Amino acid sequence: MAGARVSVEHLTRAFGQATVIDDVSFTVEPGETVGLTGASGSGKTTLLQLIGSLDQPTHGTIKVDDFDVTHLRHPARFRLETVGFVFQLHHLLPELNAQQNVELPLLAARLSRRERARRSQEVLGEVGLGDRLKAQPADLSGGERQRVAIARALAGRPKLILADEPTGALDSRSSEHVWTLLAGVVAEHGTTMIVASHDPALADRTNRTLNLVDGRLVANGERLDVREAVQ
Amino acid sequence: MIAVVPALAALRRRPGRTFLTSLGTALGIATIVALLAVGQGAQDAGNQFFHLGASDLGLFQKDAADPTTSILPESLLTTLRQTPGIAAATPLILLVGDIKPEPGAIVFGADPGGFLLHRLVFTSGRMFGQGEQAVVGDQLAAQMHLRVGGTLTVARRRLLVTGIFHIGVAFQDGGAFVPLALAQQISGRQSEATTIAVKLGVGTRPAAATRFLTRRFPGITVIGEGQEAPRAGANAQLLSKTSFVIAVLALLIGGIGVMNTMLMSVVERRAEFALLSAVGWSAVQIVQRVIVEGVLTTLLGAMVGLLFGVIGAQLLVRALGAQAFVSPHVTAWALGRALLIGVLIGVVGALYPAWRAARVSPARVLAQR
Ligand SMILES: Nc1ncnc2c1ncn2[C@@H]1O[C@H](COP(=O)(O)OP(=O)(O)O)[C@@H](O)[C@H]1O
């Protein structure tokens, strides 16, 4: 399965007077892993949410493969079938166990119970939690919870993974595990990934990095030193 | 059904709230079940009421507020007895609330020579003669500890009890018979009757006789065996309308309770619905999910409510002092309706909260930390 091609043109998102994303254009090729850096408040989360159709831009267009993300007829289906979101916080539902959390998107896809179980077990296996299927989130470590959240993002076999500071809440050992995991998934399935992070390790894990400053893209397609870009 | 498992999990996570919401529904459902049961019991009693011994038809005044307030002229008897197909006709006066300790007991004023009284089987004593005498049903006699030779006070008149009978009709076994003339004196209705019981001749069909009598005497209502008694009385209609209004109110109160709690729950769990939306749940699926939660809650309440309602019906009848002649009757249909209403409360109560949940923006909520 190939990754998606993402092309963003003249994207602007304003909240009232504040222009949070300011005339941003860039392209990500299928299978590419692109890092997104920038100080806190520079607009990374907003940009990822726009690409994932969780938010609507003020101006500009976003294309993911053939989808015009800003004019989707079925945004839910796009989120379900094309995109996998990994958030900074895991956002697992505390009353559901690991497998049930991973099955949430599969419920929306109206898969049979057997198919849901098969797929959720498969992706939980991929993130190394094949033996913790029935664990409640409260009984998992921070790193394990984030891995369940990654499994949830992978459950729909997305062509595009949007990860928003996926290791932001983790210690360095867990972070390392998560990075290795994401890199492995991307490599195996050819998935496209855009990942926002403050983590200095990001540069080694990506093909290139985009740097946001106050909602503007200051460099596109060049390798930057992440340690300098992030204050 | 997209989301029964996560909906159940969400409800189990907040057991106290789920219980209280269910309880609100349970009380609403209980009210409805109790009213339906008492209404059915009253109707059964009413139906029985018209089976006046061996009579085929009962004649009542048209548009009387209640079968007991009907007034017919005794002179009607002469015409009736001459009507072909009618074997016998006998007048009855019904006195309600005239036995102080047992307000539910009915006193029947009847002609000792009429066909109705021939069916009384005496367990002790014998039929009354003329004057201040009465025969008492065995059920009433047991309740009031009456014996032959004792006195029964009816509307402040002390009557001599000459016999105790059993006939097998709850109304009559729980009441008493007195001479027609005495009942007319007590009620101040000289030459009048409450109802006239009619016995048809062999080969006369009740339906044909009913048609004929209604045409012949436009001022009367004819009640045949197995017909619904409430048709005869405006009071019964009023009762059923009142029950309906109370049921609707119960439904509204239950629905508002569910809406209130569900709304609170949805607002509290914005992040959860934002997440569902972000991972690909459509607005319709989120609406379904919230409605499933509402219905599960109220179904739980409905189960408890059915139980409360059956108990409540007994208490209600006792509170109304009507246990002598109304025993609440819970039908499967009444229980089914109550369950259906429970589901309806859940759906209606969850609609607005569901709409709110579906409108939660995935971006705004997930960005919060
Ligand atoms: N819904 C919103 N309304 C108003 N301002 C917002 C909203 N969402 C984000 N912002 C603002 O946009 C800016 C960028 O936020 P964000 O995209 O979260 O940055 P980052 O993820 O890089 O830290 C911040 O200044 C933030 O306050």
Ligand SMILES: [Mg+2]
């Ligand atoms: Mg952010």
